[in-house]
Amino acid sequence: MQLLVAVINQESRIDGVLAGFVELGITGATILESRGMGRMLRRELPLFAGLESLGQTTRAHNQTILCVLDDAKADAAIRMIQDVCGDLAAPGVGIVFTVPVGRVVGLAPELER
Template sequence: MQALFIVLNHVDHMDDILEKFLEIGITGATILDSQGMGSAIAQNHSYGPLFGSMKKFLNNSRPFNKTIFTLIDNDELLDKAMAATKEILGDMTQPGVGLMFSVAVGKVEGLRPFNTSY
C-alpha cells in the first residue's frame, strides 16, 4: 500500500484532480490547507536579517496551497493517479506547480478493506 501526496500550488486544479481520481477508482482522499516554507518566511517579519535578502525572492511564493493525500492499495492504480495528476498539472518540474510523491505504508487502522463497498 502507498500513500500518495500532492502539494498543489494551483488550487484551481483540485476539483479536476479529485474528479479524475473518482473516474479511475480512488474514492477517498484527505485535503489539507498548507503553506510552504518560503511563503511562511516571506510573511513572518521576526526572522531578522538572515532572511532579509531572500524576502524579495520569497515574496513571489504562493501564500497557501492544498495538500491532497490518499491511500492506494496497488501500484497500477498509483501509476494511473500520478499520470492523471501530471496530465492535469502539466510539467511539474516548473517552479510553483507543486510536488507529488508516494510513501510506502506499513499498517493502517481506521479504514475498511479496499474491496468492501460502503
C-alpha cells in the first residue's frame, strides 16, 4: 500500500486527475485546498515581500490530493497525473510522491490491512 500525495498547482487540472483515477480503478481520494511556502512568505510575511522570485512559480491556491492505493497502481497514477498536468519537473506544475503505508483502517475491505 502507498499513500500518494499530489500537490497540483493548476486547479483546472483536478477534474482530469480525478477522472484518471476512476479510469485506473482508484475510487477514493481526499482533496485539500493548500498554499505553498513561497506564497505564504511573499503575501503573509512582510519581511519577505521583496522576494519577487518566489512569486514566479507560486499560485494563489494549490490542490493537494491524498490517496491510499495498491502498490501496483502507484506508477500508473503518477504517469496519469503527469499526462494531465504536464511535466512535473517544470517549475510551478506540482509535485507527486508516495509513502509506504503500514496499516489502513476504514477503507474498502480489499484495501484494509
